[in-house]
Amino acid sequence: MAEGWTRHLKGEQIEAYSAGIETHGLNPHMVKVMAEVGVDVTSQKSENIRDFADTQLDVVVTVCGHAHETCPVFPANCKVMHSGFPDPPKMAKELAEQGASKDEQLECYRKVRDEIKSYVESLPHSLQEN
Numbered sequence: 001m002a003e004g005w006t007r008h009l010k011g012e013q014i015e016a017y018s019a020g021i022e023t024h025g026l027n028p029h030m031v032k033v034m035a036e037v038g039v040d041v042t043s044q045k046s047e048n049i050r051d052f053a054d055t056q057l058d059v060v061v062t063v064c065g066h067a068h069e070t071c072p073v074f075p076a077n078c079k080v081m082h083s084g085f086p087d088p089p090k091m092a093k094e095l096a097e098q099g100a101s102k103d104e105q106l107e108c109y110r111k112v113r114d115e116i117k118s119y120v121e122s123l124p125h126s127l128q129e130n
């Protein structure tokens with residue numbers, strides 16, 4: 001979601017990449033809730049941070065606790081910061097186990113989608129503050 005919002009809202013200012021510690025493919029629920037607000041993320045792909053070992057990155061922003069804790073070391077000239085968001089798949093799974101409807105489960109994705117949008121709207125200014 002962060003890559004999608006950044007490309008959509010700040011594509012002329014920021015060259016965004018998204019990668020994780022593991023690859024899992026695009027989450028269909030994430031794709032659906034982003035499409036609801038007019039952001040097409042279907043061209044994105046699940047990439048591993050190791051795929052960017054030879055890419056000069058200025059800033060790495062971790063958005064989940066696991067990534068923040070296990071993020072690899074980057075060169076000294078790369079700023080690494082954390083801006084955590086809840087994990088929609090985990091939240092939706094917990095709701096499903098409690099008998100929540102599919103739409104109630106999708107609300108987790110919508111909530112995080114909107115939180116990430118607000119964060120991206122603050123870029124790049126918020127990157128210089130931290």
